[in-house]
Amino acid sequence: MSGQDRISASVAVKEGQAVCAACGHDLGPATKPWKDHAHRREIPLALAGGQAYDTGHEGVLLRHFYCPGCAALLDTETAMAGDPALDDILAARG
């Protein structure tokens, strides 16, 4: 992981570990799915806020992944129930 300091604007990399960019909370190795270490919340899209997301259709979810340390929203996903999380990982470097 030499020279690599973040996975995204919200998830940084420190000594090979994914960490919350806001508070530094450890989210596991950067070469593994960090979402496994985040708080995950799934809500119907219609309840995400505002009228524009209320499509009148059920079964569409908005997933939130929060930092367990500071509650920063690290990522979102549109999903259907049971679909796996999207994993973004960095390759290990020599």
Next chain:
Amino acid sequence: MDPMTFSIIRHRLFRIVDEAVITLKHVSGSAITNEGHDLMVSLYRADGTLLMGGVGFLHHLTSAAEACKSIIRRFEGDIHEGDIFLLNDPYTAALHTSDIYLVSPIHHEGRLVAWSACFVHVYDIGAVNPGGFAPQAPDIYTEGFSSPGIRLVAGGEMRQDVLDTILNMVRSPEMVTLDLRSMIACNNVARDRMQSLMTKYGAKEVDGACAELVNQSEDLFRARLRELPDGQWQSRQYLDVNGDTARVNLTMTKKDDRLIFDFSGSDPQSPYSINCTKWASLGGLFAPLFPLLCYDITWNEGVLRPVEMIAPEGSIVNCTRPAPVSVATVGAIQSVNNAACSTIGKMLGASEKYRNQSTAVWHANHFAIFKFGRNQKGGDSIGILTETFAGAGGARSFADGVEIGGEIPNPISRMANVETVEAAFPVRYLFRRRAPDSGGPGEYRGGTGGELALVPHKAPDGGINYVISGKGSRHPMSEGLAGGYPGAPNSYVWVKAPEDGANTPVTAAGGLDAISGTQERVSWGVYPLMGRDALYVRWNGGGGHGDPIVRDPEAVRRDVAAGLVTLQSAGDIYGVALRDGAVDETETMAKRKSIRSARLQQEASE
């Protein structure tokens, strides 16, 4: 080659494409070409490989290369100066039947030295539904005229029998003729300018510069890839049609100087015409790749070399004949665009050097609505609502997305003026404006999409009909980044006028809910717009970037004041309290603290 000559030749190639695009627009008479810029012109080397990609819909650059190669194979030994070939078969190279390629060999001193290729979405192609998008087509056979390659012009002379045969199969043949002639003119200009270039500098010198240009692009792109982090990024798109939902799954892997786009796990091909062929998927992933990763690199074969695509045969991104594909460009191809944009955006976001070039997904969901019927002048009109090209920008890591900001796959897309549409069709706009809450919330908000409402006006038949290929009213498709929300989904509503004869209010105030009548959602098929009914359309905004509750409260206040964000969303999503038009800082702090507390009460995913 000396660098000055190389640079001059490179610049001339750019200008040739530019001039050819201008020619295309000058001759074409259709709104989709002139107003929406649903077009493309590019130059290709003698073997059909991409030499100089032009502007327009970028997913055509690589498909047209395949069209050139296919013509070379099919007509080997029988390709002559002044010929122009037509190809629009999606299972050979094209994206869908209504995007016709005209490819023209360029000879110099009797030798084939290059090709020019262009496309427009022709006025009609004779599919089961007018306009080319055919949501009612069960297979390719009902999607109109389709050719894997035919000589339209022989030695500079139009083959009238071939032209007449094509025109005999389409609606509005006079407009389709104009479309075809605009492309012939375009190719003629490109050929003439290329020949002039070779006469001035010599064919061998020009070809040497072209080879060097391709190698330069490969070298520059590989160098850029080496600067980016190695890793794996995923994206997923849902396409909802008639209650069915299809998935496009993408895992993009970047290692050293190579990129692999793997669509394994995507759903099987659909019974609906949203499928796309493998050439279309390849073009679909390059459409965002060119502008996001190669904005300063010439778009040619050199950019293709470091890239590999895996698209399972029989899937929605590599369908097999005779699966219907007429809605591909706004269906699976656009989802490939979106998924690639998302993974590239994530990769850029992980780079120290390029993080500020990271973007959430832009306008991810075209709504192909083709109006057709007798117009106020007694003639027949067919035409797309060009607002589908108006788009919305995705948020960046440092700024909001651009409102109604276009789209990534077509850098020159735009929409027609309201008056242009009203002059060609018996309709009036009740309103057309930016749609509140359509931009994905985030620290940086996605650009807003728009909304419009149409009613019939002075229609000799009482109104018109329209073909709608409107997937995406169930699932948001403009994904956010780093905690940003997706842009809101599209919405298509048929407002049926009340029986009591109440007038439809002609006002922008209140939007959809201010239009009298009962609301019925529509999305796929052919529908009437008659009498005092109205058609309402809202199109998606761009994805947001970052956590909405760290957005500057003052920016939220401005958004509310401008009508881009509702008061409800300001409080519920952004955690901003407004009082008398100003930010209530104390209440905002309390609101955001409360949102954070609620988040920490969620269960861990493990």
